[in-house]
Amino acid sequence: MAPRENQRARTRRSILDATAALLDEGRADPSIDEIADRALVSRATAYRYFESASDAVWQVVSDRSLTPPEEALAGAGDDVTERLLRVEKVVNDYLFGDPNGTRAFERAVLGRALDGSGTPDDRAARRLHYIDAALEPLAGRLSPHELELVRHALALTMGSQVVTTLLDTCRLDPAAARDVTTFALGAIVAEALRLVDARGGAPQLPEAS
Amino acid sequence: MAPRENQRARTRRSILDATAALLDEGRADPSIDEIADRALVSRATAYRYFESASDAVWQVVSDRSLTPPEEALAGAGDDVTERLLRVEKVVNDYLFGDPNGTRAFERAVLGRALDGSGTPDDRAARRLHYIDAALEPLAGRLSPHELELVRHALALTMGSQVVTTLLDTCRLDPAAARDVTTFALGAIVAEALRLVDARGGAPQLPEAS
DNA sequence: ATGTTCATGCGATAGGTGTATCATGACGAG
DNA sequence: CTCGTCATGATACACCTATCGCATGAACAT
Structure with a gap:
């Protein structure tokens, strides 16, 4: 089992949720800072989980099944x-x-x-x-x-x-x-x-x- | 006749030529700075002629008839x-x-x-x-x-x-x-x-x- | 409880965009 | 030649991306 799986899963979810929320509010192209702030996470952490802002957006959009x-x-x-x-x-x-x-x-x-x-x-x-x-x-x-x-x-x-x-x-x-x-x-x-x-x-x- | 038409035409051409040259060298997404340097023009001037780097690229690509x-x-x-x-x-x-x-x-x-x-x-x-x-x-x-x-x-x-x-x-x-x-x-x-x-x-x- | 590990936060760095302001000096009309 | 106009260059600003190193402290095993 990976080291801190739950913590990481929670963080990841938080970032994705924040991204999704921003998209739903009409922000077509949210910045990393916006996403990180909304997710109650530092910018560095956001980058640790996603390559870029559009990467996160990508995951959200394509996962909205x-x-x-x-x-x-x-x-x-x-x-x-x-x-x-x-x-x-x-x-x-x-x-x-x-x-x-x-x-x-x-x-x-x-x-x-x-x-x-x-x-x-x-x-x-x-x-x-x-x-x-x-x-x-x-x-x-x-x-x-x-x-x-x-x-x-x-x-x-x-x-x-x-x-x-x-x-x-x-x-x-x-x-x-x-x-x-x-x-x-x-x-x-x-x-x-x-x-x-x-x-x-x-x-x-x-x-x- | 517009004030300094020739000067402006020359500047515009210079920027477009620089952009084209960069594209031909394989720079897929040249920055404004690169374009301006190559065109022997200041960054501000580049922005005076084109809204953005991709705007210039756009003109070049679509004008290559x-x-x-x-x-x-x-x-x-x-x-x-x-x-x-x-x-x-x-x-x-x-x-x-x-x-x-x-x-x-x-x-x-x-x-x-x-x-x-x-x-x-x-x-x-x-x-x-x-x-x-x-x-x-x-x-x-x-x-x-x-x-x-x-x-x-x-x-x-x-x-x-x-x-x-x-x-x-x-x-x-x-x-x-x-x-x-x-x-x-x-x-x-x-x-x-x-x-x-x-x-x-x-x-x-x-x-x- | 204690010590290690590791995710996180913080701040700095380097580069990009796009805007604004202001001095300069080339241009071109008189 | 002179002079006002106007394109230009320089510089600064605000914000963005992307990356780094380091300190902190929560999570977990012992």
Whole structure:
């Protein structure tokens, strides 16, 4: 057992709670000092637990759990489109609902990319778990390469960067933005299904095999 | 005529050149001091010309002109897919070729979004000009609403945010990333063409040819 | 209770941003 | 050439990040 586990856990929680509170109050980009003060902890300690302020924000935002994939897909059939729409709703409703937190998250991702910190970043990649879960009925029916293509193309329709693109760059409102994501998603799924048909899976075309 | 126009133009150029030089040397995120020193200008002056370091970077990156839409589309027929692939190539080749500059650009966009500066940001939205130019043959054949959907969905496949998503979050290499963007683009175009067929426009049949 | 360990607080340091003020002196019109 | 204008440089300030070394004292084993 680690030396002072409880104490450390308490401190960590305190910092995370403080960060979360600040975010909820609309501070999009809290400083380390703010967080430390709020957590009743010295600045040095805050740095001992998190690499930076945006690191803490990152943890908070990404730990505010979304409905997990299994739950989002409970009772869903094999209709890939419906499955994807469900997870898209979970992910994007969440993000478009909290643009501040989302942009702070974005910022953290960018920071990591800039200083080349090599952490695999399992959290930011979480959207792929949702996509994979939704795509599961199709898994065996596409070549590995095709599947990669589809997964990553779908990743372009969900996630924090989409918020930046549609809200900030294209200046859409959240509702219109959601229309766009579902449209794009539908298009990609349709293309994927066409790929499935093209290989073994499907009967219906007068195909030249 | 403004008071000391030439002097000011010279100073401005000097700062931009310095910024560009630093970027080309691989400094992804140059500080104001670095830029000012390199430009043989005091820090205060640098701030008189640009709001921030990333502002200067932004100007540089976005002014390094891409092939303009008309040129990219010269000699292209009415095949919307081909047209879009051309502009996608122009935009994304450029961005994936200079991830550092791109991320600095990203950073600037985010900064603007965070402090809510209301500038319309014609530069970041430039990708829509490319998309519109490529989409031109389809313009009259979709309802305004459908057209908006298609335009913005396509915007998800080009631009700086795509770099962040595919390179940083999904950890693809540039070549694989380009495969993904062209795939997604193809899917969206296909969907758009289906919309065209669904309304009056349908000229040629589902060519199993 | 006693001593060690280790998380913490405190303060200093080094560097970055962004703003303001003020003297200087180059510019350019007369 | 002269003189006022105005871009510039210098400097200071407030605040931020990120890191360091050192003293303190709570936590824990003995």
